[in-house]
Amino acid sequence: MESKQSVMILAEIRSQQVHDLTWEMLTWGRKLADKLGVQVDCVVLGIEQGNFQELIHWGADRVLAVTNGRPDGILATPAARLLVEIIRAEQPGIVIAPATTFGRTIMPITAARLATGLTADCTELDIDPKDNLLLQTRPAIGGNIMATIKTARTKPQMATVRPRSIKPDGFDHTRQGEVMIKQYDTANAWPETLLSFRHNEENDINLENADLVVAGGKGMKSKENYQQLEELAVLLGAGLGATRDAVEAGWAPFARQVGLTGKTVSPKVYIAAGVSGKIQHLAGILTSEYIIAINEDADSQIFKVADLGIIGDAPTVVTQLIQALKDLKTDGKEH
Amino acid sequence: MKIIVLIKQVPGTANTRMNPETGVMIRDAGETILNPLDEHAVTEAVMIKKKHPGTEVIALTMGPPSAQKVLREACARGADRGILLSDKAFGGSDTLVTSRVLAAAIRKIGDTNLILAGEKATDGETGQTGPMTAALLDMPVLTFVHRLEVNDMHIIARRMVEDGIEEIKADLPALVTVVKDINNPPLPTIKGYILAKKQKFPVWGPVDLALEDGTMGLKGSPTRVVKIFTPKLSRQTTFYTADTKEQLPGAAEAIIKVLKSRSLTEKGDRYGV
Numbered sequence: 001m002e003s004k005q006s007v008m009i010l011a012e013i014r015s016q017q018v019h020d021l022t023w024e025m026l027t028w029g030r031k032l033a034d035k036l037g038v039q040v041d042c043v044v045l046g047i048e049q050g051n052f053q054e055l056i057h058w059g060a061d062r063v064l065a066v067t068n069g070r071p072d073g074i075l076a077t078p079a080a081r082l083l084v085e086i087i088r089a090e091q092p093g094i095v096i097a098p099a100t101t102f103g104r105t106i107m108p109i110t111a112a113r114l115a116t117g118l119t120a121d122c123t124e125l126d127i128d129p130k131d132n133l134l135l136q137t138r139p140a141i142g143g144n145i146m147a148t149i150k151t152a153r154t155k156p157q158m159a160t161v162r163p164r165s166i167k168p169d170g171f172d173h174t175r176q177g178e179v180m181i182k183q184y185d186t187a188n189a190w191p192e193t194l195l196s197f198r199h200n201e202e203n204d205i206n207l208e209n210a211d212l213v214v215a216g217g218k219g220m221k222s223k224e225n226y227q228q229l230e231e232l233a234v235l236l237g238a239g240l241g242a243t244r245d246a247v248e249a250g251w252a253p254f255a256r257q258v259g260l261t262g263k264t265v266s267p268k269v270y271i272a273a274g275v276s277g278k279i280q281h282l283a284g285i286l287t288s289e290y291i292i293a294i295n296e297d298a299d300s301q302i303f304k305v306a307d308l309g310i311i312g313d314a315p316t317v318v319t320q321l322i323q324a325l326k327d328l329k330t331d332g333k334e335h
Numbered sequence: 336m337k338i339i340v341l342i343k344q345v346p347g348t349a350n351t352r353m354n355p356e357t358g359v360m361i362r363d364a365g366e367t368i369l370n371p372l373d374e375h376a377v378t379e380a381v382m383i384k385k386k387h388p389g390t391e392v393i394a395l396t397m398g399p400p401s402a403q404k405v406l407r408e409a410c411a412r413g414a415d416r417g418i419l420l421s422d423k424a425f426g427g428s429d430t431l432v433t434s435r436v437l438a439a440a441i442r443k444i445g446d447t448n449l450i451l452a453g454e455k456a457t458d459g460e461t462g463q464t465g466p467m468t469a470a471l472l473d474m475p476v477l478t479f480v481h482r483l484e485v486n487d488m489h490i491i492a493r494r495m496v497e498d499g500i501e502e503i504k505a506d507l508p509a510l511v512t513v514v515k516d517i518n519n520p521p522l523p524t525i526k527g528y529i530l531a532k533k534q535k536f537p538v539w540g541p542v543d544l545a546l547e548d549g550t551m552g553l554k555g556s557p558t559r560v561v562k563i564f565t566p567k568l569s570r571q572t573t574f575y576t577a578d579t580k581e582q583l584p585g586a587a588e589a590i591i592k593v594l595k596s597r598s599l600t601e602k603g604d605r606y607g608v
C-alpha cells in the first residue's frame with residue numbers, strides 16, 4: 001500500500017443511495033490526486049451496498065463503505081463519527097465533500113472533532129506546486145468576492161465543493177480498484193432518530209441545486225403571467241424562482257425567492273423574466289454559468305450581467321417560448 | 336429552560352450599490368446589521384419562551400465592541416440578556432476558532448438546554464459555525480431546520496434537504512440552525528427598544544473563557560485566506576429585440592439554442608430532482 005496521504009472523497013448519500021453528484025467529487029479527487037501522485041479513496045457512509053464498481057470507474061482507487069451496522073438512515077452526528085474514525089484510520093491528506101445539506105453538516109462536525117480547517121462551498125480546487133498544499137477557492141459575500149484559502153498547519157485539509165463546479169469526466173470502465181467494508185461502533189452516540197421523510201413532489205425541484213432556473217419579477221405583470229413561468233419550468237424540468245417584489249406581490253411563496261435574503265443559485269442557465277437586476281437579486285445569481293434576461297427596458301441593470309438579452313415584453317416572450325418548446329417536443333415525437 | 340442564541344453582526348445591505356465596472360457590491364462603511372437569519376433564530380427562541388414560561392433567552396455574539404448593537408437588537412426582539420465576547424486576540428478567527436470561543440462561553444454560561452443559530456451569515460457564508468460549535472460541545476446538531484417543536488427532554492425538527500423534508504427527533508441539549516422559512520420575525524416594539532436600551536452587556540475575553548494564547552484569532556486558525564480577488568463580470572451580452580410579432584419566434588429560438596447547447600431542453604435526470 002502507498003504510504004503517501006490519499007485524497008479522500010465523501011460520496012453524496014440521498015435516500016440511502018449514492019447520488020450521481022459523487023461523480024463530480026471523484027473528478028475533482030482524480031485531478032488533485034494525479035497532481036500529487038497519490039490514490040483516491042471514496043468513502044460511502046452508512047450503506048454497505050450499491051454500485052461501488054461504478055465509483056471505481058469514475059476514478060476511485062478504493063471504495064470504503066463505512067457503517068455502524070445499524071439500519072437507521074444515516075444522520076449527521078453518527079455519520080460524522082464514522083467519518084472521523086475512517087480519517088483517523090486512513091490519514092488522508094485531503095478530504096472533500098459536496099457542499100450539500102449532507103456535506104455541509106457532516107464536514108464541519110468532523111473538522112471540529114479533528115481540530116482542522118474546513119473551507120466552505122469551493123468552486124475551484126488546485127494544488128500549489130510550491131508546497132503541495134490544497135488551494136481552495138470560494139465565492140463569498142453573495143458571489144461578489146472570491147477568496148483562496150489554505151490549511152497549512154493541520155491535517156487533513158478539508159473542503160466542501162459546490163455542486164456543478166466541475167463536469168464529471170474520466171469515466172473508464174477498465175479501471176480496477178478495491179471495495180472494502182469497514183464497521184465502527186457508534187453505540188451511545190445516537191441521540192437522534194429519523195421519524196419520517198417526505199419526498200418532494202416530482203415537480204418540486206430544489207432551486208439551489210437546479211441546472212436550470214427560470215425566475216420572474218414584477219415585469220411579468222400579474223400572478224397569472226407568473227404562473228406561465230411555472231408551466232415553463234415544468235416543461236423544462238427547471239427550478240422556479242422569483243424576485244422579492246414578486247414574492248411580496250403574492251405571486252410566489254418565499255421559498256422561491258432568489259437573492260441576498262433568499263436562495264443562492266448557480267445553475268448552468270438562469271432565465272430572468274421581467275427582473276430589474278437590483279444588486280440584492282444579483283447577489284443570488286452571479287455564479288450562474290449563463291444568464292438570459294428578458295426585459296422591455298434596454299437600459300435595465302439585469303442586462304449588465306446577461307449573456308443573452310431579449311428586449312421585449314416578458315409575458316409575450318414566455319408564451320412564445322412555451323409554444324416553441326411544445327412544438328419542439330411534438331416534432332421530436334413525429335420523427 | 337435556558338436557550339442561547341448565537342448572533343452575528345454583518346455588514347448592512349440596505350445602502351449597497353454596485354461598482355459598475357467590476358460589479359462588486361459597495362457597502363457603506365460602518366453600517367452593520369444583525370445577520371438576517373439570526374433575527375429568525377432570536378424570534379424562534381422568544382416563541383419557545385412564550386410556550387414554556389420560565390425560559391431564559393440569552394443572546395451571545397463574538398465580535399468587536401460595536402457588536403453590542405446586535406445584542407441590543409436581540410433584546411429589543413425579546414431576548415432576556417446578552418453577552419459580548421470581545422478581545423483583540425479574537426480578531427481574524429476562522430470558523431473553527433469562532434466555534435471554540437463560542438463553545439467556551441456556552442460552557443461558562445452552563446446548563447443550556449437548546450442553542451439556536453442561523454444556518455449561515457451573509458458575509459462569510461460558510462454555515463459552519465453552528466455544526467462546529469455543537470461538535471465541540473459534544474451535542475447533536477440539526478441543520479437547515481424550518482419547523483421546530485420543543486419539549487422538556489427533546490426536540491422534533493424538520494430539516495429542508497434537497498430531495499424532501501426530514502423529520503428528526505433529538506435529545507436535549509442540542510443545537511439547531513434555522514432557515515428563513517421557520518418564522519416571520521415581527522418588527523421590534525418601541526417598548527422592546529426602551530427595555531433593551533437599559534441593558535448592560537458583560538464582555539468576556541480570553542481570561543474569562545480560560546482560552547490559551549495561540550488557540551485564538553488568526554494565530555489559532557487552521558485556515559488562512561491567501562488571496563482575495565473580484566470575479567470578473569466578463570459577460571458579453573448578445574442582444575435580441577422582440578418588439579414585433581415577427582421578431583418573437585426568433586427570440587424564442589435564440590433562447591432554445593442556448594438551452595440545447597447545454598442539453599437542457601429535455602426534462603432529464605437533473606440533480607436535485
Ligand SMILES: Cc1cc2nc3c(=O)[nH]c(=O)nc-3n(C[C@H](O)[C@H](O)[C@H](O)COP(=O)(O)OP(=O)(O)OC[C@H]3O[C@@H](n4cnc5c(N)ncnc54)[C@H](O)[C@@H]3O)c2cc1C
Nearest residue numbers: 217218219243244259260261262274276280281296313314
Ligand atoms: C435588505 C434588502 C434585501 C433584499 N433581498 C432581496 C432578495 O433576496 N431578492 C430579491 O429579488 N430582491 C431583494 N431585495 C429587493 C431588491 O432591491 C429589488 O427591489 C427587487 O429585486 C426588484 O424586483 P423586480 O426585479 O421583480 O422588480 P422591479 O425592480 O420593479 O423590476 C421590474 C423590471 O421589469 C421590467 N418590466 C416591466 N414591465 C415589463 C414587461 N412587460 N416586460 C418585460 N420587462 C418588464 C422593468 O423594466 C424592470 O426592470 C432586497 C432589498 C433590500 C433592501
Ligand SMILES: Cc1cc2nc3c(=O)[nH]c(=O)nc-3n(C[C@H](O)[C@H](O)[C@H](O)COP(=O)(O)OP(=O)(O)OC[C@H]3O[C@@H](n4cnc5c(N)ncnc54)[C@H](O)[C@@H]3O)c2cc1C
Nearest residue numbers: 119120341397429430452453455456459460461462463464
Ligand atoms: C471571504 C471570506 C471567506 C472565508 N472562508 C472561510 C472558510 O472557508 N472557512 C473558515 O473556517 N472560515 C472562513 N472565513 C472566516 C469566517 O467568515 C469567520 O470565522 C466568521 O467568524 C464566521 O463565519 P461565517 O460568517 O461563515 O458564519 P456562518 O458559519 O455562516 O454563521 C452561521 C451562524 O453561526 C452563528 N455565528 C457565526 N459567527 C458568529 C459570531 N461571531 N458570534 C456569534 N455567533 C456567530 C450565527 O448564528 C450565524 O447565523 C472566511 C472569511 C472571509 C472574509
